[in-house]
Structure formats: C-alpha cells, structure tokens
Amino acid sequence: MSETVAARTAFDLIPKATGPQAAKDFKSDQEVRWCPGCGDYAILAAMQGFLPELGLARENICFVSGIGCSSRFPYYLNTYGMHSIHGRAPAIATGLAASRPDLSVWVVTGDGDALSIGGNHLIHALRRNVNLKILLFNNRIYGLTKGQYSPTSEVGKLTKSTPMGSVDYPFNPLSLAIGAEASFVARTIDSDRKHLTSVLRAAAEHEGSAFVEIYQNCNIFNDGAFDVLKDPESRDEALIRLEHGSPITLGKDGQWAVVRTGWGLGVAETASVDPADIVVHDETVEDASYAFALSRLPGLDLRNTPIGVLRNVKRPTYDSIVREQLETAATSAPKEEELARLLNSGDTWTIL
Amino acid sequence: MSDVSSPEAKPIRQLDHVVIRFAGDSGDGMQLTGDRFTSETAQLGNDLSTLPNFPAEIRAPAGTLPGVSSFQLHFADHDILTPGDAPDVLVAMNPAALKANVGDLPGGATVIVNVDEFNKRAMAKVGYATSPFEDDSLSGFTVHQVPLTSMTVESLAEYEVPKRDAVRAKNMFALGLISWLYSRPVESTIAFIERKFAARPEIATANVAAIKAGWAYGETTEGFAVRYEVKPATLPAGNYRNITGNTALAYGIVAAGVRSELPVFLGAYPITPASDILHELSRHKKFGVTTFQAEDEIAAVGAAIGASYGGALGVTSTSGPGVALKSEAISLAVALELPLVVVDVQRAGPSTGLPTKTEQADLNIALFGRHGEAPVAVVAASSPSDCFHAALEACRIAVQYRTPVILLSDGYLANGSEPWKLPEIDELPDLRVAFADGPNHTLDNGEEVFWPYKRDPQTLARPWAVPGTAGLEHRIGGLEKRDGTGDISYDPANHDLMVRTRAARIEAIEVPDLEVEDPTGDARVLALGWGSTYGPIGAACRKLRAAGQSIAQAHLRHLSPMPANLGKVLASYDKVIVPEMNLGQLSTVLRARFLVDVIGYQQVRGLPFTSTELESVFEEVVKNV
Ligand code: SF4
Numbered sequence: 001m002s003e004t005v006a007a008r009t010a011f012d013l014i015p016k017a018t019g020p021q022a023a024k025d026f027k028s029d030q031e032v033r034w035c036p037g038c039g040d041y042a043i044l045a046a047m048q049g050f051l052p053e054l055g056l057a058r059e060n061i062c063f064v065s066g067i068g069c070s071s072r073f074p075y076y077l078n079t080y081g082m083h084s085i086h087g088r089a090p091a092i093a094t095g096l097a098a099s100r101p102d103l104s105v106w107v108v109t110g111d112g113d114a115l116s117i118g119g120n121h122l123i124h125a126l127r128r129n130v131n132l133k134i135l136l137f138n139n140r141i142y143g144l145t146k147g148q149y150s151p152t153s154e155v156g157k158l159t160k161s162t163p164m165g166s167v168d169y170p171f172n173p174l175s176l177a178i179g180a181e182a183s184f185v186a187r188t189i190d191s192d193r194k195h196l197t198s199v200l201r202a203a204a205e206h207e208g209s210a211f212v213e214i215y216q217n218c219n220i221f222n223d224g225a226f227d228v229l230k231d232p233e234s235r236d237e238a239l240i241r242l243e244h245g246s247p248i249t250l251g252k253d254g255q256w257a258v259v260r261t262g263w264g265l266g267v268a269e270t271a272s273v274d275p276a277d278i279v280v281h282d283e284t285v286e287d288a289s290y291a292f293a294l295s296r297l298p299g300l301d302l303r304n305t306p307i308g309v310l311r312n313v314k315r316p317t318y319d320s321i322v323r324e325q326l327e328t329a330a331t332s333a334p335k336e337e338e339l340a341r342l343l344n345s346g347d348t349w350t351i352l
Numbered sequence: 353m354s355d356v357s358s359p360e361a362k363p364i365r366q367l368d369h370v371v372i373r374f375a376g377d378s379g380d381g382m383q384l385t386g387d388r389f390t391s392e393t394a395q396l397g398n399d400l401s402t403l404p405n406f407p408a409e410i411r412a413p414a415g416t417l418p419g420v421s422s423f424q425l426h427f428a429d430h431d432i433l434t435p436g437d438a439p440d441v442l443v444a445m446n447p448a449a450l451k452a453n454v455g456d457l458p459g460g461a462t463v464i465v466n467v468d469e470f471n472k473r474a475m476a477k478v479g480y481a482t483s484p485f486e487d488d489s490l491s492g493f494t495v496h497q498v499p500l501t502s503m504t505v506e507s508l509a510e511y512e513v514p515k516r517d518a519v520r521a522k523n524m525f526a527l528g529l530i531s532w533l534y535s536r537p538v539e540s541t542i543a544f545i546e547r548k549f550a551a552r553p554e555i556a557t558a559n560v561a562a563i564k565a566g567w568a569y570g571e572t573t574e575g576f577a578v579r580y581e582v583k584p585a586t587l588p589a590g591n592y593r594n595i596t597g598n599t600a601l602a603y604g605i606v607a608a609g610v611r612s613e614l615p616v617f618l619g620a621y622p623i624t625p626a627s628d629i630l631h632e633l634s635r636h637k638k639f640g641v642t643t644f645q646a647e648d649e650i651a652a653v654g655a656a657i658g659a660s661y662g663g664a665l666g667v668t669s670t671s672g673p674g675v676a677l678k679s680e681a682i683s684l685a686v687a688l689e690l691p692l693v694v695v696d697v698q699r700a701g702p703s704t705g706l707p708t709k710t711e712q713a714d715l716n717i718a719l720f721g722r723h724g725e726a727p728v729a730v731v732a733a734s735s736p737s738d739c740f741h742a743a744l745e746a747c748r749i750a751v752q753y754r755t756p757v758i759l760l761s762d763g764y765l766a767n768g769s770e771p772w773k774l775p776e777i778d779e780l781p782d783l784r785v786a787f788a789d790g791p792n793h794t795l796d797n798g799e800e801v802f803w804p805y806k807r808d809p810q811t812l813a814r815p816w817a818v819p820g821t822a823g824l825e826h827r828i829g830g831l832e833k834r835d836g837t838g839d840i841s842y843d844p845a846n847h848d849l850m851v852r853t854r855a856a857r858i859e860a861i862e863v864p865d866l867e868v869e870d871p872t873g874d875a876r877v878l879a880l881g882w883g884s885t886y887g888p889i890g891a892a893c894r895k896l897r898a899a900g901q902s903i904a905q906a907h908l909r910h911l912s913p914m915p916a917n918l919g920k921v922l923a924s925y926d927k928v929i930v931p932e933m934n935l936g937q938l939s940t941v942l943r944a945r946f947l948v949d950v951i952g953y954q955q956v957r958g959l960p961f962t963s964t965e966l967e968s969v970f971e972e973v974v975k976n977v
Contacts, residue, residue: 015820028827030839059822064658067830075827075840080819082661083829084654085684091651095658095666096819099617099642103662103819121654124647322642329637335610336777338638343603343774347540348593349395351584 010131010207013101014060021052028078034069039190039216043137044076046196051079054104054204061104064093066118068110069144070137070216087118090125090134097131098319104204107134111152112142115171119151123180128318129208135200136173136213137190141222154300159221174295174310177211178288184210185291185311190217191230195241195307202309208317228302240297242308247278250304264293267304283312362571364579369428370534371436374526375453376445376466378412378421381523386423388527388544392536394594394771397584398427401887402769403435403960408624408707415469415477420452429583433735433887433894435768437962443526445469445500451478459492464529466522468501496575500525507565513558521562528566535581538563588773595772597736597765598625601695602632604743605667606639611744612751612783615640617659618667619652621674624707625763626697629669649677653694657681660690661828663787663818665747669695672714673703675758679722682756686726686854687830689805689814691750694728695743698762698883700958709958710763712883713934718758719912719941725851727858729753730912732760734886737772739765742909744781751785753861754813760911762933764960765884788815788824793836804828804838812857859913866915870904871897876977878925879970880950882908882938884960885931891963892970901974908938914945922948926977929953931966 026048034040051061061079065071067086074081080103084092089107097105107125114122114136125132141159142148149157149166152173156165177185184206188199196214203210215226228234236252248258249270257270257278265279285291291311298305331338372389376382383404393400403424412419426436441462444450446469457463470483484490485497504525508518524545531538542560549556570576595603609616618641620630634643642659646652653668660666668678675682675696685692698714700706718730729749733742739761746759791800792815804826805814817824826838834841835849868878881889886907893905906921908914922928922942928950930939939952953969955961 030827057820057822059825060820062819075829077827078825080825081827081829082658082688083827083831084657085680085830088650088654088681088684091646091654092658092661094651095617095619095644095655095660095664096662097658098644098655099615099659099664100662100819120647121651124651326637326640326642330640331638335639339607339610340777342606342636342639343777344591344593346593347391347395348591348774349397350591351397351587351589 010205011054011056011104014104015057015102017055017057021055021058023048023052025058026051026078028076030075032076033072035220037219038069039139039218040070040073040137042190042193043196043214043216044073046193047200048077050197050200053201056104060102061106062096063106063108064089064096065108066110066113067144068113068142069218070108070110071113073108087113087116088121089113090118090121090132093132094125094128094130098322101131101319101323105132107132109134109136111136111138111140111150111173115151115173115176123176126177126180126182126209126211129181129183129315130318131208131320133203133210134212136211137216138173138213139216139218139222140225141218143218143221147221170300172295173213175292178292178295178311181288182211182311183208183313183315184309185295186211186309187213187215187305187307189215189226189229189307199309202312206312208315226302229305238303238305240304240306242281242283242294242306242310244281244283244309246281247275248281249278258297264289264296267297283309285311286313362577362579364535364581367580367582368430369426369432370441370580370582371424371426371439372441372443372530372534373422373424373439373453373456374443375420375422375449376523377414377448378407378409378419379414380421380445381520382421382423382445385523385527386425388541389530389536390425390594390769391540391544392531392538393425393427394592395540396536397587398429398582399432399585399587399771400425400427400594401432401435402426403764404767405959406708415446415448415474417448417452417478420449422449422453427582429585431585431587433891434960434963437964443530445523445526447475447480448478450484451480454490457493460494462494462496463490464496464498464526466500466526467497468499498529498569498575503565503569504562508558508561511554511558511561513554517555517558521559524559524562525566525569528563529570531563532567532570533576533579535579538567587771590773592771592773594769595737595740596767596769597733597739597761598628598697598767599632600737600772601733601739601743601759601761602629602636604740605633605693605747606636606641607740607780608744608747608783609639609641609665610777611780612665612747612785614663614665614751615642616667617656617664618643618669619646619655619659620644620669621646621649621652623649623671623674625699625766626669626671626674626695628766629695629697649674650681653678653681653692657685657688657690657692660685660692661688661818663816665693665751666691667693667695669697671697671699671707672701672717675714675717675721679717682728683722683724683726684830685756686722686728687833688828689754691754691816692756693743693746693750693759694756695759695761697766698760700763700956706958708763710884710960711933711956711958712760712762712885713937713956714760715882715911715934715937715941718760725855727855728912729755729757729858729861729910730760731757731909732883732911733765734883734907734909736765736768736770738886740772744783745909748781748783749861751783752813753811753857754816755858755861760883762884785816787821788817789821790823802826803836805833806836807853807857812853812860861913863910863913863915865917866906866908866921868904868906868921869893870902872902875902875904876926877902877970877974878904878906878921878928880906880908880922880928880930881932882911885933888961888963888966889931892966895963895967896970896974901971903970903974911938919946922946922950927951927973929970929973931961931969933961
C-alpha cells in the first residue's frame with residue numbers, strides 16, 4: 001500500500017485542463033470587496049496567476065472557506081467554492097476531499113477562523129493528512145468584526161476588546177501545525193508574490209494536508225504588523241529564507257546562520273561558527289523536532305522568521321486509505337443483490 | 353434438544369402471550385441472554401417486541417440497584433405492538449435485580465431467582481433487612497428459588513474451565529431453563545455461542561454445556577411442574593428477521609444509497625444511543641458507504657455537508673446533545689439547500705440527562721432549534737423495524753428536495769426489537785435524482801448560463817451541481833443569496849423573498865395524507881401520536897375497542913411538513929388526545945397551527961408508556977365526550 005501511495009502525486013486523480021488557461025479564467029464576475037490596500041488582494045492575484053500553472057481542469061478545483069475577511073476568497077475565484085461557517089471549513093472540506101479524489105480542494109481561513117473557533121477541526125484535518133491545502137491568512141487581528149485581538153496577536157495588544165492590553169499568549173501557527181502531525185508546513189508573505197507563488201506550488205503538489213501560513217497585512221486594524229519582514233531596511237536581518245538543500249543563513253550578506261543550540265536551533269554570527277555547523281535545510285526530515293525547532297526561531301518581535309517550506313514529508317493520506325478500504329470491500333455483484341443479502345442476513349424465518 | 357434425554361414429559365400448557373424480564377448485574381450478560389431468547393422466539397414464529405434497559409455506566413458497581421440491567425421480551429401468538437406493560441415472569445440473577453424489578457410485577461407473576469446470590473451481604477447492599485423469601489414481600493407471586501450459580505459450576509465440573517468462567521456461564525444456564533420452560537429451541541443459540549467463542553473453544557463448550565444443563569434441570573426438577581407453549585402468530589406471509597431500531601435505521605441508509613445510486617457518507621461522533629448506527633454502517637463499505645468518525649459533532653455534520661456538496665448522500669447520526677452542537681451547520685445546509693440527513697436518536701435530557709433512557713423531547717429542537725428562519729423537514733420512526741422505512745423516507749426528501757431532514761428515533765426504538773417482514777428490494781422507493789449538467793437559464797441577451805438558485809417549479813429544489821461539472825462553476829455560502837443567480841445579496845426585498853421561499857419549499861414537500869384507523873367508524877375521540885409511542889397507543893386503543901369503546905388512532909410520520917389533511921382530521925373529532933414522552937411539544941404545535949384544543953398526556957420517566965396506563969387515560973377521555 002505505502003508504495004502506491006508514495007508513487008502517487010497530488011494530481012494523479014484530478015482531470016487536467018484541455019486547453020491553455022490564463023489568470024482571467026479564474027476571476028469570477030463578483031466585485032471584490034476587501035478594504036483598499038488589504039493584503040488579501042495580493043494573495044488573490046497570486047492565486048489567480050498561479051492556478052493556470054497547475055493545469056488542472058478548473059471545474060475540479062474547489063475552495064472552501066469559513067468566516068472572516070479572508071473567507072470571502074472563494075467568491076472571487078471562478079472555480080467551485082463554498083463560503084461556509086466560522087471555523088468549520090476544514091471539516092466540510094474533509095467530507096468533500098474524502099469523497100472526491102478527483103478534486104483539488106483548498107481551504108482558505110484566517111487566524112481567528114482556524115485557530116480560535118475552528119482550532120479543533122484544523123488540528124484533526126492535519127493529523128489525518130486529508131488531501132487539503134489549508135491557507136491561513138494571518139493578520140494577527142479580527143478584521144471582519146472590526147478589530148478585536150486574535151489568537152496570534154502579540155501579548156499586550158490594545159484593541160477594542162482589550163483596552164488595557166490583551167493578556168493571553170499567542171499561538172505560533174506553524175508550531176501548532178507541526179505538533180498536530182502536519183506533513184507539510186510552510187510560511188509566506190502576502191507582499192512577496194514570487195515567494196508566495198512558489199510556496200503555493202509546493203503545497204499544491206504535496207499529497208496530503210498542506211498547511212501554509214500567509215502573513216497578511218490588515219491595513220485597517222493592524223497595519224504594519226509584518227513591516228519588520230517587509231521593510232527593505234529590516235527584512236534581510238529579520239527573514240530567514242529557507243531553501244531545501246541550502247545552508248540556512250540570514251542577513252544581507254549571510255552574516256547570520258542557523259545552528260544547533262541547546263534543545264533546538266538558534267542564530268549565531270556566521271563568522272563565529274564552523275561552516276560545517278550551519279544547518280543545511282532539509283524539508284523532508286521525518287523527525288518533526290527539526291521543523292518544530294525552525295518554527296521556534298522567531299521571537300514575538302518576528303526577528304528570525306523563517307519563510308518557505310519547513311516540513312514536507314510523505315505519509316499516506318486519509319482519503320487514499322479510505323478509498324482503498326472501499327475498493328477492498330467492493331464486490332462485483334449488483335448492489336441490489338447485495339442489499340437483499342444484507343437484509344436477509346442473520347437469523348431469518350419464513351411465514352407461509 | 354435431541355441429545356438431552358427426556359426423563360418424563362411434563363404437561364404443556366398453551367398461552368397466547370408471555371412477558372419475560374431477565375434482570376441482573378450489568379456484568380451478568382442479561383442483554384445477551386435476552387437477545388438469544390428473542391432470536392429463538394422469533395424463529396418460532398411468534399410476534400414479539402423487546403425492551404432492553406441498562407445503566408449508562410459500562411460496569412456499574414456490582415450488586416447495586418443502579419447497576420441492574422434488564423431485558424424485557426413480549427411474545428405472542430398474535431400481532432402485538434409493545435414489549436408488554438408488566439412482566440409475567442421475572443428472572444432475577446441477584447438481590448438487586450429482584451429489588452429493582454419486583455415493583456413492576458402484577459399479582460400472580462412468576463419469579464425465578466438465583467438463590468445462590470441471596471447472601472446477607474448482597475441483600476444488605478440493596479436494603480433487604482430480612483430475606484425476601486422469609487418475609488411476605490413475595491407472597492403474591494410464584495417464586496422459584498433456583499441455585500443457578502452453584503448448579504452451573506457443578507455442571508461444568510468435568511470441563512477445564514476456570515471457576516470464574518464457569519460462574520459467568522450462569523446466564524446461559526438460566527437461558528436453557530427458560531427456553532425449556534417456554535419450549536424454545538436452543539440450537540441457534542448453541543450455534544451462535546460456537547461462532548462467538550470460536551477462538552476460545554473451552555468457553556464455548558462451557559456455555560453450551562450450561563445451556564443444556566439449564567434445559568435438563570427444567571425437565572427433571574420438581575420445581576417446575578408444567579411447560580408452556582406459545583403458538584406461532586399468524587403474521588402476513590413472507591421472510592422475517594428480528595431487528596433493532598438502530599440496525600434497521602442503518603440498513604435504511606444503506607438501502608437509500610443503493611436506491612439513489614449515490615455513495616453514502618456518514619459523519620458521526622460516538623454518542624449513546626446512536627453509536628450503533630456508526631458501527632453498523634462502518635461494516636457496509638461494499639455498498640460505497642464511507643463512515644467518518646469525526647473529532648466532534650460539528651465536524652461530523654460539516655463533513656456530511658461537504659460530501660453532499662460533492663454529490664454524496666451526506667448523513668450524520670447523533671442524539672440530542674449532538675443536534676444542539678450541529679445546529680449552526682444545519683442552518684448552513686438550509687442556506688446551501690443541499691441534501692443532509694440528521695439522525696437524532698433521542699435520549700432523556702437536558703444535558704447528559706439519562707443517556708441510556710428514552711424520551712421524545714427533541715421535537716422542539718428538530719422543528720425550531722436553529723437561528724434565523726431555518727425550516728427543515730422532520731420525519732419520525734414509529735417502531736424498531738419502521739426505522740428502516742423512515743430512514744428511506746428521510747433520504748428521499750433530502751435528495752429530492754435538497755434539504756436537511758431530521759430523522760427522529762429514540763432510545764427505545766434504537767435498542768428495542770421486533771420481527772420485520774423483509775421488503776422486496778425492487779419495491780423500495782426509487783430515489784434517483786439527476787445532477788445538473790448544463791446551463792439552466794437564458795439571459796436577456798440570449799446567453800445560456802447556470803443559475804445555482806433557479807428552482808424546479810414543482811419541488812422548489814435548486815439544481816444539485818457538483819464540483820467537477822464543467823461550465824457550472826459557482827460559489828455558494830451562508831450569506832444571503834439573490835434568488836436565481838445565487839450571488840450575494842443584501843437587498844431587503846430579496847431577503848424577504850428568500851426567507852419565504854425556504855419556508856415554502858419545506859411546505860412543498862409531498863408527504864402522504866395522515867391515515868386514521870377507526871375500525872368501528874364511529875369514534876369521537878382521536879388518539880394522535882408520533883414516534884415510538886405508536887406501540888403503546890395502538891395497544892391501548894385495541895384494548896379499549898375490545899372492551900366495546902370506540903377510539904380512532906393516527907400516527908404522524910411527518911412532523912414537518914405535516915400531512916395536508918391533518919387539520920381536517922383534527923377537526924373531525926370531538927376530542928384529540930396526544931400522548932408524548934415530553935411536556936407536550938406536539939400538542940403545542942397542533943394548538944398553534946390548527947387552533948385545536950388537544951388534550952395532552954405526558955410522562956418523562958425515561959421509559960415508554962405502558963398500554964394499560966394509556967388505556968385508562970383514553971377511557972377517561974372517551975367517557976367524557
Ligand atoms: S478589515 Fe483588514 S483584513 Fe479585512 S478586508 Fe479590511 S484590511 Fe483586509
């Protein structure tokens with residue numbers, strides 16, 4: 001079994017497009033209604049630009065979302081789509097993906113949707129490894145309900161619901177996903193279209209649950225939340241661009257490097273370490289501790305934030321195993337006949 | 353019993369019906385004993401009805417009153433409707449079982465006790481200060497003090513079984529004895545034991561030996577002077593099997609998958625008393641049934657909705673607390689207008705309530721328990737075997753009308769059983785529906801387009817357009833949609849139209865007229881019920897009619913929409929009595945909708961009504977019209 005699963009790619013069972021596709025083919029006729037300047041626009045544009053590359057039949061792509069600003073996403077894509085209820089998109093998408101191997105199913109969610117009200121569904125979808133691509137637009141705020149702090153907001157956040165500062169400690173979404181046995185975990189940023197697209201592609205190609213955190217600017221309620229990662233002055237010092245097979249360094253000239261420290265990983269001055277001690281990134285490391293250690297590099301100030309694919313391992317998918325069981329159980333007898341046999345099973349008797 | 357020698361045949365007395373209750377500790381195997389006796393009885397051709405009653409705890413403290421588990425079986429040579437009001441025979445495996453059940457016995461009942469367990473400590477544990485055999489507390493009954501434990505152990509002395517296993521076989525000894533007493537064949541039980549313990553042949557041998565010893569004990573002891581026989585019932589010709597409500601319901605869903613030619617997707621989270629539906633359906637993958645044990649009730653219904661969106665028959669099964677959790681998602685399905693079957697095996701609430709006891713107090717949540725105007729169809733099963741047909745009906749409405757349907761069963765139906773005349777497969781309803789496959793609307797400019805919310809004028813159902821269908825790409829969601837196009841719409845008039853349309857499309861569901869049973873044709877009182885009260889109401893009406901009174905009976909399968917003739921039926925009787933195992937939920941609806949002054953009769957004890965109780969209630973009403 002594992003061999004056939006391993007040999008499979010995410011697209012094997014999905015019908016391909018019969019002709020060339022363009023970004024405009026994926027634009028729906030609905031007027032996009034995010035606030036001007038919202039990071040969601042960039043993500044949508046990247047997605048519309050990227051989908052034609054996949055070459056899948058458009059009708060076999062489906063976006064499922066929950067509630068929140070980001071969850072309007074499906075309305076704007078000319079694929080199948082469902083804008084569902086708060087937090088439940090992973091559950092709904094699980095039912096769809098598990099019963100329809102011929103679909104490429106995407107979940108679009110936000111920090112409140114996925115990590116607060118829908119936390120349970122997110123972790124279970126990830127551990128099951130259902131063939132879903134989960135895109136979490138993290139703006140570290142509740143936008144749609146006009147500005148309350150979210151489960152990824154920094155401690156002390158001043159919002160309408162926390163006038164003296166928020167008290168609760170935030171989630172690290174990637175750490176959470178890795179803890180939940182995710183087989184694919186990545187992070188990218190709304191403003192870096194090229195990087196965003198490369199991460200989307202890697203996620204799409206992954207067979208199983210792919211978890212992608214996208215840092216997204218909410219310019220209305222939490223403007224500049226990720227500026228340290230975007231500002232040309234600071235970004236090189238703050239961002240760690242992960243490349244599979246390359247030593248992990250940061251800084252304009254790579255003056256910082258990721259090395260093993262204590263229980264995990266840390267950042268050291270490149271000049272002060274033996275080049276052999278610089279960690280070479282391998283997204284396929286089975287042991288989740290490695291990806292977890294990467295996910296722990298940044299502090300609350302976002303310095304040392306890794307972007308790119310942290311983890312990408314193969315594990316049989318929930319839906320493929322479910323399908324295998326169905327195929328194993330299937331018989332060639334007509335269903336009506338099987339049904340008659342079922343009803344007549346057990347102790348029966350005849351009255352004449 | 354060919355290999356048990358018959359020392360001297362005892363006289364046989366004919367009975368027309370018997371009610372037996374097996375009672376013991378939850379670890380005594382009373383449910384299995386009852387099940388086996390039921391199966392033997394079914395094969396003999398009696399009509400029967402069963403009522404298991406067990407504690408919520410898996411192994412409640414041994415020898416205590418809360419730990420008592422019982423199984424009641426009513427069998428007869430004629431068609432019967434209930435598991436019987438009161439046992440004619442009580443088999444009590446210990447003092448707790450006697451104490452917990454003796455109050456239900458009518459004068460003259462037979463009590464068979466396992467006297468071995470009546471030691472001082474065990475009796476004191478349940479408050480017997482003196483032995484009930486020594487005071488007059490059992491004076492109205494025929495008491496057989498049988499040393500079940502010691503005789504079982506003795507009869508197994510020659511086998512290599514540990515004492516503990518020998519003691520545990522005492523329920524099989526009791527089964528052998530009762531099978532002898534009521535002339536039931538035990539061959540199928542022996543075959544069953546051999547199958548069940550195939551991996552541990554020594555246990556199988558011991559249990560079979562215990563059954564035979566119990567049978568032989570009946571034949572030889574002087575304690576039992578007569579045997580009884582209950583002739584087969586004259587039921588309609590056909591093939592029969594005995595079936596519980598949960599199994600029948602699961603079969604109904606499998607059948608709906610076959611008859612609709614749709615894959616079935618069940619999302620479920622374990623909950624008493626609905627889990628057996630998940631267990632049963634998980635065994636039928638060959639029919640294309642996928643079962644998804646979800647992380648919670650919400651995910652269970654969510655996944656079912658997702659599967660329905662993808663073109664499967666989405667089902668979720670639960671009990672009341674689960675329906676509460678699913679409420680928001682059911683409202684989503686109302687807005688999405690997708691097929692969804694929500695099975696609610698009701699149990700006594702609120703909150704955890706009495707998880708293993710029955711109640712029908714979820715009618716309100718089924719009809720009204722959602723935010724906003726969110727009407728759904730509601731269907732109720734009336735007997736264990738009827739769960740099969742009710743499930744098919746729920747699925748028919750769901751797929752044909754693209755709507756959530758709540759299917760109400762309850763703990764009594766779920767675990768109770770009765771003979772079921774097996775249907776012919778080709779007589780089951782044809783549930784096939786067509787998916788949308790192309791444009792369904794022409795714009796003013798002549799362009800052919802697909803409108804996801806353009807309705808069938810007859811059913812008011814929108815097209816079921818599943819992902820993967822080229823040219824039909826569309827987005828649906830919880831936001832209000834423009835009529836026809838399905839685009840997001842905040843227009844007040846459109847919202848008003850959509851709310852009314854969602855209500856109208858439930859009312860547009862075609863359901864059969866309510867049938868009234870009134871053999872004398874002159875009844876002025878109607879007994880109206882829904883759900884599992886069908887048996888006791890029917891039995892009470894029969895008794896009343898046998899006593900020369902007239903009463904009509906009708907039973908609602910469809911609670912939403914209600915049958916079109918219901919108002920007329922209600923208006924044509926002087927009095928309408930509505931018994932319910934809640935505080936009058938149907939009564940309230942009938943009063944509100946039809947302005948009829950129905951008389952409610954309610955009881956919420958976690959147990960079904962007895963027909964005797966209803967008979968006297970009905971008699972009061974009939975007398976006073
Ligand atoms: S509130 Fe924030 S996240 Fe929402 S649309 Fe406006 S800018 Fe974007």
